[in-house]
Amino acid sequence: MLSTMQDDQLSLAHLLRHGTRMHADSVAATWTGSEARGATFAETGRRAAKLANALRGLGITGDERVGTFMWNNNEHLEAYLAIPAMGAVLHTLNIRLFPEQLVYVTNHAEDKVVLVDGTLVPLFAKQLPQMTTVEHVVVANGDPASVDAPDGVRVHSYEELLAAQPDTFDWPEIDERSAAAMCYTSGTTGDPKGVVYSHRSIWLHSMQICMSDTMRLSDADKALVIVPMFHAMSWGMPYAAFMVGASMVLPDRFLQPEPIAAVLAAEKPTFAGAVPTIWQGLLQHLDANPQDISHLREVVVGGSAAPPAMMHAFEERYGVPVLHAWGMTETSPMGSVARPPSWASGETAWRYRYSQGRFPASVKARLIADDGSEVPWDGESVGELEVAGPWIAGSYYGDADPDKFHDGWLRTGDVGRITPDGYLTLTDRAKDVIKSGGEWISSVDLENEVMAHPAVAEAAVIGVPDEKWDERPLVAVVVREGERVDAGALREFLRGRVAKWQLPEHWTFVDEVPKTSVGKFDKKRLRAAHADGALDIDHF
Numbered sequence: 214m215l216s217t218m219q220d221d222q223l224s225l226a227h228l229l230r231h232g233t234r235m236h237a238d239s240v241a242a243t244w245t246g247s248e249a250r251g252a253t254f255a256e257t258g259r260r261a262a263k264l265a266n267a268l269r270g271l272g273i274t275g276d277e278r279v280g281t282f283m284w285n286n287n288e289h290l291e292a293y294l295a296i297p298a299m300g301a302v303l304h305t306l307n308i309r310l311f312p313e314q315l316v317y318v319t320n321h322a323e324d325k326v327v328l329v330d331g332t333l334v335p336l337f338a339k340q341l342p343q344m345t346t347v348e349h350v351v352v353a354n355g356d357p358a359s360v361d362a363p364d365g366v367r368v369h370s371y372e373e374l375l376a377a378q379p380d381t382f383d384w385p386e387i388d389e390r391s392a393a394a395m396c397y398t399s400g401t402t403g404d405p406k407g408v409v410y411s412h413r414s415i416w417l418h419s420m421q422i423c424m425s426d427t428m429r430l431s432d433a434d435k436a437l438v439i440v441p442m443f444h445a446m447s448w449g450m451p452y453a454a455f456m457v458g459a460s461m462v463l464p465d466r467f468l469q470p471e472p473i474a475a476v477l478a479a480e481k482p483t484f485a486g487a488v489p490t491i492w493q494g495l496l497q498h499l500d501a502n503p504q505d506i507s508h509l510r511e512v513v514v515g516g517s518a519a520p521p522a523m524m525h526a527f528e529e530r531y532g533v534p535v536l537h538a539w540g541m542t543e544t545s546p547m548g549s550v551a552r553p554p555s556w557a558s559g560e561t562a563w564r565y566r567y568s569q570g571r572f573p574a575s576v577k578a579r580l581i582a583d584d585g586s587e588v589p590w591d592g593e594s595v596g597e598l599e600v601a602g603p604w605i606a607g608s609y610y611g612d613a614d615p616d617k618f619h620d621g622w623l624r625t626g627d628v629g630r631i632t633p634d635g636y637l638t639l640t641d642r643a644k645d646v647i648k649s650g651g652e653w654i655s656s657v658d659l660e661n662e663v664m665a666h667p668a669v670a671e672a673a674v675i676g677v678p679d680e681k682w683d684e685r686p687l688v689a690v691v692v693r694e695g696e697r698v699d700a701g702a703l704r705e706f707l708r709g710r711v712a713k714w715q716l717p718e719h720w721t722f723v724d725e726v727p728k729t730s731v732g733k734f735d736k737k738r739l740r741a742a743h744a745d746g747a748l749d750i751d752h753f
């Protein structure tokens with residue numbers, strides 16, 4: 214028996230119409246370095262219509278890919294809305310990819326038009342001659358004459374293109390399963406993989422972002438959207454905000470601690486999301502230049518493990534709760550969120566909050582052991598996390614990669630344990646696990662413990678070869694500005710905090726932990742530096 218319900222399609226064309234109308238007065242504003250330039254959602258909708266008309270004029274008539282090479286700003290938001298809503302596919306290009314990877318993903322996705330931010334033209338234009346499918350480049354917030362285009366590529370000004378267009382567009386009916394947007398993974402090995410989100414997956418994910426067990430976004434919020442719109446769809450925040458009328462502040466290229474603090478002071482957002490390195494940097498800045506940030510009802514941190522010491526610092530020194538979440542480009546990206554159960558308080562609640570969190574109803578999860586068997590959710594047994602659900606990738610675009618999928622489940626490459634009530638704690642990436650004398654040492658646990666030392670700004674742990682134990686941990690430490698600490702003191706600090714046999718005997722002090730294009734510790738580069746003998750190491 215089939216239901217009697219309407220088979221209405223969950224489409225971003227409807228999301229655009231809805232946000233523009235129901236939340237006409239909500240505002241999206243871009244930080245310019247000294248102030249914010251804003252547009253209401255109504256105005257954003259009109260400009261999105263103009264952009265859609267302009268793209269039609271450039272030959273985007275079906276599901277062609279339109280790339281964006283942009284910061285988080287109003288123009289990027291217009292592209293987020295217009296491109297999928299007109300039936301085309303938004304391809305957000307990571308501005309920090311290596312040049313050859315940028316060329317690879319643009320050609321692989323067959324981008325036909327690319328919208329480029331004026332400040333990023335020098336980065337982009339150099340690769341343009343090798344981008345074989347690009348026919349049009351549209352420069353926003355800059356001078357199109359700055360692009361030295363190869364034959365066959367036409368360059369336009371974003372504002373001039375829009376100025377000539379009507380501000381309404383006949384948004385089409387769209388099959389909810391069709392492609393809306395794509396984002397390539399930022400893996401450090403091999404070619405990036407294309408994840409293609411559907412209208413349906415984005416719609417459902419947006420609803421989840423607003424639910425009370427996750428980010429609780431609502432029309433009472435002003436969200437500071439720090440996570441790049443080119444990385445995992447900015448954690449889905451732009452679409453979720455448009456759905457419920459949450460105003461947005463978009464920081465453009467001003468991502469250093471000082472300008473972020475300035476945006477906080479001027480715009481007083483109620484919510485924000487970013488990776489730990491951004492929060493860690495802001496914390497150091499605030500400690501040296503105190504400022505009231507209690508207008509933030511909460512901030513979300515994910516992308517890498519949130520150090521508990523940092524969570525405590527924000528809450529206890531600044532009155533801002535930090536919500537820890539886990540996800541991947543392949544999971545849209547929200548996979549789990551660490552809201553403690555409502556009955557938990559004190560230390561118990563904190564323990565839940567340190568975890569990577571609980572899975573929402575739409576995300577199915579399981580842990581798989583090396584021998585392929587399922588690992589119980591007993592809070593202790595460890596396995597590789599596999600997930601499935603309506604906003605989880607089931608394949609990559611034009612790339613079978615059977616290793617990443619297992620009977621329809623996504624293999625995350627993350628290793629951890631799950632409590633009986635469904636809270637995930639990740640101990641490592643599968644490739645970062647340290648195997649010492651047949652036992653596993655969690656690099657994440659060690660990092661968190663070292664980062665709990667007040668003089669430590671950052672700590673990254675890798676396994677290094679060891680004749681007796683196979684591998685032992687090496688800790689790379691960045692000391693906070695103005696502080697002093699040595700390896701002996703740090704090792705003493707760890708005593709009692711980690712099992713004795715896990716105490717690292719190799720330490721190195723670095724100015725900065727190498728980071729990937731999306732701000733995660735780049736352990737591959739750290740390992741290479743170690744293998745090349747480039748690190749100055751204290752041994753015990």
Ligand code: AMP
Binds near residue numbers: 514543
């Ligand atoms: P990406 O697709 O670039 O966002 O990377 C996804 C990967 O980031 C995951 O597979 C995890 O290894 C890591 N990650 C994301 N969130 C967290 C978190 N809260 N704790 C630990 N690792 C995380």
